[in-house]
Amino acid sequence: MTFLGNLLVIIGIYVILAESQELLAGQTGLLSIAQAALFGVGAYTSALLTVDVGAPIWAGFACAMGLASLTAVVATIPIARLGGQYFCIATFCLQIVATDLITNWQGLTRGPLGLPGIPRPEVLGEPVGMVGFIVLAAGAALLSVALVRRLAVSSFGRALRVIREDEALARSWGMSPRSLKWRAAAFSGALAGMAGAIFAHHFTFIDPTSFTLSESILIAVMVILGGSGNPLGAVIGASFLVTLPEVLRFVGIPASQAGNVRELVYGLLLVMTVWLRPHGLLGRWSYTR
Amino acid sequence: MGHLLSQLLANQAVASALYVLFGAAYLMPARINRCFDLTPGAAATLGAYVGVLGGASLGACLAVGSLTGAVVGGVNQWGVMSPLRGRGRSGSQLFLVSLGVVVVVESGVRMWRGSSAQMMLGGQGVFEIWGARMTEAQGVAVLGAALVWIGLFAAARWSPGGRLYRAVAEDRELALGLGLSVGGVEPLVGAVAGAVAGLGGVLLAAQIGATPSLGFNAILYGVIAGVISQGRLRAVLGVGVLMGATEGLVGWYLGSLWKQGVVFGLFLLYLLIRDVRMEREAVA
Numbered sequence: 134m135t136f137l138g139n140l141l142v143i144i145g146i147y148v149i150l151a152e153s154q155e156l157l158a159g160q161t162g163l164l165s166i167a168q169a170a171l172f173g174v175g176a177y178t179s180a181l182l183t184v185d186v187g188a189p190i191w192a193g194f195a196c197a198m199g200l201a202s203l204t205a206v207v208a209t210i211p212i213a214r215l216g217g218q219y220f221c222i223a224t225f226c227l228q229i230v231a232t233d234l235i236t237n238w239q240g241l242t243r244g245p246l247g248l249p250g251i252p253r254p255e256v257l258g259e260p261v262g263m264v265g266f267i268v269l270a271a272g273a274a275l276l277s278v279a280l281v282r283r284l285a286v287s288s289f290g291r292a293l294r295v296i297r298e299d300e301a302l303a304r305s306w307g308m309s310p311r312s313l314k315w316r317a318a319a320f321s322g323a324l325a326g327m328a329g330a331i332f333a334h335h336f337t338f339i340d341p342t343s344f345t346l347s348e349s350i351l352i353a354v355m356v357i358l359g360g361s362g363n364p365l366g367a368v369i370g371a372s373f374l375v376t377l378p379e380v381l382r383f384v385g386i387p388a389s390q391a392g393n394v395r396e397l398v399y400g401l402l403l404v405m406t407v408w409l410r411p412h413g414l415l416g417r418w419s420y421t422r
Numbered sequence: 423m424g425h426l427l428s429q430l431l432a433n434q435a436v437a438s439a440l441y442v443l444f445g446a447a448y449l450m451p452a453r454i455n456r457c458f459d460l461t462p463g464a465a466a467t468l469g470a471y472v473g474v475l476g477g478a479s480l481g482a483c484l485a486v487g488s489l490t491g492a493v494v495g496g497v498n499q500w501g502v503m504s505p506l507r508g509r510g511r512s513g514s515q516l517f518l519v520s521l522g523v524v525v526v527v528e529s530g531v532r533m534w535r536g537s538s539a540q541m542m543l544g545g546q547g548v549f550e551i552w553g554a555r556m557t558e559a560q561g562v563a564v565l566g567a568a569l570v571w572i573g574l575f576a577a578a579r580w581s582p583g584g585r586l587y588r589a590v591a592e593d594r595e596l597a598l599g600l601g602l603s604v605g606g607v608e609p610l611v612g613a614v615a616g617a618v619a620g621l622g623g624v625l626l627a628a629q630i631g632a633t634p635s636l637g638f639n640a641i642l643y644g645v646i647a648g649v650i651s652q653g654r655l656r657a658v659l660g661v662g663v664l665m666g667a668t669e670g671l672v673g674w675y676l677g678s679l680w681k682q683g684v685v686f687g688l689f690l691l692y693l694l695i696r697d698v699r700m701e702r703e704a705v706a
Contacts (some may be wrong), residue, residue: 211694218458218513225427226690233683403522407515
């Protein structure tokens with residue numbers, strides 16, 4: 134039960150992260166390689182507030198979403214003007230800077246030692262158990278899918294797709310690409326921050342290894358594989374890539390190699406997807422710039 | 423104090439040499455493929471591992487590593503990047519593919535040899551120059567980077583292959599239209615870049631040991647050198663030296679832990695300033 138429960142919670146967390154990427158990459162055309170940094174901002178904000186300040190967990194969640202959203206906006210305002218590959222590389226740099234900050238700012242984050250003792254949410258004075266966390270993660274994942282779907286069909290989502298296809302056209306219609314981009318980044322950051330808070334309070338321990346460049350690449354691959362421009366694609370991509378190492382364990386691959394095989398498979402899938410199906414499995418759009 | 427300064431300068435020279443190598447390795451296929459091509463990172467990782475494991479002396483390690491890198495780079499360009507360009511994939515898509523190739527090689531190497539660093543035995547003898555102590559491998563890195571840069575610069579400028587490379591890098595469609603051997607020069611460029619990356623990988627492994635992420639981390643610095651050089655091979659030398667000096671200063675004032683973050687932060691700042699400048703020029 135613990136194994137399956139943990140797996141379901143992790144799937145839920147990664148679905149939220151993939152949706153946060155989908156909103157930026159699939160709807161807006163901005164492929165970010167810094168989603169793990171926002172995930173980390175959310176995790177550390179909620180953990181530090183509840184452990185060091187003694188704030189209630191709901192406040193930790195709210196601040197995690199708020200600060201991750203703010204970080205995304207502050208980071209996006211200057212770099213959103215860089216198009217296509219340059220945006221990718223800029224977010225690459227942001228991710229590396231963020232990893233260095235999390236690892237080396239030991240006074241705040243305790244660096245590689247990590248933050249232990251993060252409290253679990255309580256209901257009627259009792260800590261939430263595995264079933265409660267599965268419900269929380271699944272509910273949050275469903276909420277994020279619904280939110281991204283709702284945004285995608287709204288006038289805001291249509292405007293995002295216009296700037297994704299042709300910024301000059303969007304400007305000529307009186308839209309403000311910069312404002313639309315930072316609003317998309319705000320939603321995306323809030324989702325990543327929520328995923329971070331759930332992660333921190335579920336595992337009760339966080340350290341910098343969960344928020345690295347390879348995590349950001351994994352989140353990007355989830356959306357590319359599942360299909361950009363379709364919120365359901367992100368669900369498929371996240372579920373597949375999270376479940377893959379566990380399936381590999383059942384077919385006899387040792388646990389120590391399962392992570393490596395997953396990386397190998399997702400690297401190959403990245404190449405094959407771009408080669409054979411640039412739109413991904415359920416996608417409606419591919420990175421043409 | 424004099425010795426300390428000499429040692430600092432020697433360390434910066436070694437770091438600069440490696441940046442020049444990785445900058446040159448990045449630049450060549452990136453210009454051909456018109457994307458942030460990270461695949462020389464895969465050549466560097468494999469070159470470093472095969473070189474460290476396959477060579478008894480530093481010379482043998484370098485030869486084996488370069489050859490491995492050349493094979494990886496050539497095959498990747500011939501079998502992956504060129505066909506994808508032919509299919510009309512965009513720069514962003516090619517960038518993602520190159521990322522995929524690096525991830526495949528990195529995870530494959532981790533499965534093969536584990537995550538711990540593989541130390542190189544050759545090239546660890548120490549010599550002294552102007553009061554600074556350097557290992558043989560570090561000395562070879564400085565000399566080798568200078569020779570490779572001169573060789574590449576001369577080849578690109580004056581050799582028939584180099585002229586062909588520049589033609590394809592400037593306008594692939596025009597080169598195809600003129601009947602130039604685009605299909606021949608692209609794998610050759612990939613192989614040369616892979617050989618340079620493999621050489622850099624072995625020289626880096628001689629100092630910090632070969633790890634699965636060696637090539638990926640190194641080629642990110644190559645990207646910085648390549649982008650700041652604005653695609654010009656001759657500028658890579660100056661940019662590599664500047665990066666080495668910057669890293670040395672950051673290490674001196676803030677500590678070595680912050681080197682990577684500060685260098686990438688400065689690069690981000692450069693990208694933003696460059697973008698603003700380009701926009702102003704376009705408006706003017």
